[in-house]
Amino acid sequence: MTNIQSPLSTMNKNISNKRIIGLDAVKLIAMLSVVVSHSINVLIAYKQDLPMSTICHSLTAGGVPLFFMVSGYLLLGRKGTTYKYVAHKIWAIVRYIAAVCILYWIVMALIHWDYAQVKNCASEFVNTFMLRGPFTPFWFLWTMTVIYLLLPLIHRFYAHHTRAFAWSVSLLGVFCILLFAAQFTNLRYSDRTLLQPLKMWKWMFFFALGGVLRAYPAPRMHWGRIAICAAVLNAAQRYFLELVIHDTSNLAFAGSPISLLFYIAVFCWAIQRKWGGNYVLRTAGALFMPVYTIHYIIIQQLTSLHDLGFGSYITYPLLICVLSVAVSLIILHLPVKGGMARFFKL
Incomplete structure (x- = not known):
């Protein structure tokens, strides 16, 4: 990555060798946003506590895009990307999805004393791509496998033609905006016509945007105030x-x-915020995959509790978050040689 006519090489020298606590904060925000979003979807499906459920739901909008932006920030900031690395990451994802599906149906078979249920493993594996079943959120992992396949090419473009890369990302962003606007025209375009993993233009944009924000850091502004204003406008829209x-x-x-x-x-x-040696943020990263994996199962099992009275748009998501984190912490602290955390590293 030498002789690059961009701030990229300088940025990598400054931040590649130290942990960026701010990224842990983004991951924590994204993780909680996804859990709360899926929880409030239950309330919206039952038309409960509207419009407050809609307003609270809008505050969780950043969950998935922020995940992709963090991934792009980290992966495009690597010194190099080999196909061996790509193969390792893709295999880790496929292995993880398969292992979780198998383990889930073994547990279900033991609970119901019906070992024939184990045969559902194969269909459950396919359902992770089709956005069905208890592991619907795994579509994100399938999308990442596609990005990993393209990563060597993307990284080469990013490293050697950073300015052109940034302009390309800008054009892709304009395309995303046009598709959003098309939903309000006579073109009859609907965002629901394709499964989420197939909308690669959208996820590639957020992934690449993370890389652009690494190469060209945003100016120091009152981003917190801007985020609050944008959140209010987002709720209104x-x-x-x-x-x-x-x-x-x-x-x-x-x-x-x-x-x-x-x-x-x-x-x-x-x-940009100075977090210091924040213990919660430094340890929250280990919770991402466990929480991401089990929260949807908890929601499915506790759907009947959605009507907790006035303020369910707060109490129900809070219940799901607390249980998801608590169960994840229990799993991570199981007495397994080498620690359970290594099973959740992809």
Whole structure:
């Protein structure tokens, strides 16, 4: 990565050898956003506590985009990417998904004393791509396998033509905005027409955007205040526009200029803030995969508790978050040689 006509090499020298606590903050925000989003989806499905459920749901909009931005920030900041590394990462993802599906149905078979249920492992594995079943959130992992396949090419473009890369990402962002706007035209485009893993233009944009923000750090501004203002505007657009496009999902609005401002502001605020030696942030990274894996199962098992009275848009997501984190901590502290955390490293 020498002779690059961009700030990239200088940035890598300054930050490649030390942990960026701000990224841990982004991952924590993204993790909690995903859990709360999936929890509030239950309330919205039952049309409960509207419009407050819609407003609270809009605050979780950054979950998935922030995950991709963190991945791009880290992976494109590597000194180099080999196909051996790519193969290792893809195999780790496929192995993890398969292992979780097998373990889940073994547990189900033991609980119900019906060993025939183990045969559901294969269909459950496929369902992770089709957004069905208890591991619906694993579509994110499948999308990452596609990004990993393309990573050597993307990284080469990023490292040797950083300015052109940044302009390309800008054009891809404009394309995402146009597709979002198309939902309100006679083109009859709907964000629901494709499965999430197939919308690669959207996820590639957020992944690459993370790399751009590493090569060209955003100026120091009051990003926290900007994020709050963008969150208010995002809540307003969701309240008025969800009825127009007949879609209540966060990802249907991922291409909105207001949403993009919200994601970028949260990311820049977390990166630029001085966190010090924050113990919670340094240890929260280990919780990501366990929480991401089990929270949807907990939601499915506790759907009947969605009606907790007034304020369910707070109490129900809070219950799911607490249980997801608690169960994850128990799993991570199981007395296994080498520690359970290594099983969740992809």
